[in-house]
Amino acid sequence: xxxxxxxxxxxxxxxxxxxxxxxxxxxxxxxxxxxxxxxxxxxxxxxxxxxxxxxxxxxxxxxxxxxxxxxxxxxxxxxxxxxxxxxxxxxxxxxxxxxxxxxxxxxxxxxxxxxxxxxxxxxxxxxxxxxxxxxxxxxxxxxxxxxxxxxxxxxxxxxxxxxxxxxxxxxxxxxxxxxxxxxxxxxxxxxxxxxxxxxxxxxxxxxxxxxxxxxxxxxxxxxxxxxxxxxxxxxxxxxxxxxxxxxxxxxxxxxxxxxxxxxxxxxxxxxxxxxxxxxxxxxxxxxxxxxxxxxxxxxxxxxxxxxxxxxxxxxxxxxxxxxxxxxxxxxxxxxxxxxxxxxxxxxxxxxxxxxxxxxxxxxxxxxxxxxxxxxxxxxxxxxxxxxxxxxxxxxxxxxxxxxxxxxxxxxxxxxxxxxxxxxxxxxxxxxxxxxxxxxxxxxxxxxxxxxxxxxxxxxxxxxxxxxxxxxxxxxxxxxxxxxxxxx
Numbered sequence: 203x204x205x206x207x208x209x210x211x212x213x214x215x216x217x218x219x220x221x222x223x224x225x226x227x228x229x230x231x232x233x234x235x236x237x238x239x240x241x242x243x244x245x246x247x248x249x250x251x252x253x254x255x256x257x258x259x260x261x262x263x264x265x266x267x268x269x270x271x272x273x274x275x276x277x278x279x280x281x282x283x284x285x286x287x288x289x290x291x292x293x294x295x296x297x298x299x300x301x302x303x304x305x306x307x308x309x310x311x312x313x314x315x316x317x318x319x320x321x322x323x324x325x326x327x328x329x330x331x332x333x334x335x336x337x338x339x340x341x342x343x344x345x346x347x348x349x350x351x352x353x354x355x356x357x358x359x360x361x362x363x364x365x366x367x368x369x370x371x372x373x374x375x376x377x378x379x380x381x382x383x384x385x386x387x388x389x390x391x392x393x394x395x396x397x398x399x400x401x402x403x404x405x406x407x408x409x410x411x412x413x414x415x416x417x418x419x420x421x422x423x424x425x426x427x428x429x430x431x432x433x434x435x436x437x438x439x440x441x442x443x444x445x446x447x448x449x450x451x452x453x454x455x456x457x458x459x460x461x462x463x464x465x466x467x468x469x470x471x472x473x474x475x476x477x478x479x480x481x482x483x484x485x486x487x488x489x490x491x492x493x494x495x496x497x498x499x500x501x502x503x504x505x506x507x508x509x510x511x512x513x514x515x516x517x518x519x520x521x522x523x524x525x526x527x528x529x530x531x532x533x534x535x536x537x538x539x540x541x542x543x544x545x546x547x548x549x550x551x552x553x554x555x556x557x558x559x560x561x562x563x564x565x566x567x568x569x570x571x572x573x574x575x576x577x578x579x580x581x582x583x584x585x586x587x588x589x590x591x592x593x594x595x596x597x598x599x600x601x602x603x604x605x606x607x608x609x610x611x612x613x614x615x616x617x618x619x620x621x622x623x624x625x626x627x628x629x630x631x632x633x634x635x636x637x638x639x640x641x642x643x644x645x646x647x648x649x650x651x652x653x654x655x656x657x658x659x660x661x662x663x664x665x666x667x668x669x670x671x672x673x674x675x676x677x678x679x680x681x682x683x684x685x686x687x688x689x
Contacts (some may be wrong), residue, residue, distance in 0.1 A: 246336035572611035600627025629676040
């Protein structure tokens, strides 16, 4: 219910307004009520003392007939409403209202005898009749026992006093104050609600609606910028953001289309290369067969002995060419992931053999640096070789002619290997390094780079739980390091 800003604002506004208005009023009313109660209690106590003094004097002189005149006189005091004297059984013996005499106090003034004990007095406020009352027992003291044989209490004295004019005005004012408070609360809450809706909630709802439109793919949405306040500034920034998103979307779509075109061309080129490698292999097979036959014949024909070394050179070079075309065919075929035990040293040798023609053409020294003879890992051999060929190919593009590429393999500890591909090429800017594994990000020209090589490399490494990192310095070179678990 209170998950939206609107509902939270309304709730806290009601609480804040209620607390700031009602608490001071409650404290003020409580203080006034306390003051009036103390004044009325003082009036009743003073009147009670006077009544007890008059009764004691009259009874001591044996003038019980003057009791009625005493209470009648006291009833003329300001704000005294009525005075009653009733016996312990509740029968009223004397009263300033003649009709009360001989009636039971429970009929005339209910609850006046409640909780009344011989040793206490009770002051009450009758909210229904707007009266303060004081009830107190007239104890049977030693001087009175010669005439009164009652054990503890002779009678009970009961005095009622009206509210003063100030108290009546206060009571009326309290009611008006309560009604006024309720009206003020309603007005303030409605005012805050309207202000919140007009200046905060409605603009926020438009922004939320705009964001939903963007999520749905509509980048033509625009918010009004006529307002000069903070919401107007938010709307302007929103429109700027949408404009940049639209522009970026167009650029991404254009780049994506270009990359798809290039990927399609590369696919076609790969298929043609595969076909060419297959045709070359057929001819290589013929050459190798003939070279092998001539080597055998040179052992029987003395005239061919002088060509034995030439036949060996032809055979070895043809084997090397066959190995290159075999690797091309192997990497051009679509294959499923297959994790097996792989000799990493052998994979490095395969890659060096594949890139040898390119390196030789540009006079690039690409070599392996390791003391390890056999390093076994659990991996997909084609994907591991794809990682290596991607890294070495990038290094070839970076070093240009007369460069150097070193593939080093070392053991970090018992079960971890460190494989590095380091070159002395142009290097990468520090601000670009954090983006090199993102798809379609490339530092190469459009003719050379697709921006997918390192992205694919990173995914393969993640699938093999290989940690890959890059250190580079412009003008010095780049080093890619892979941390691989051995078996």
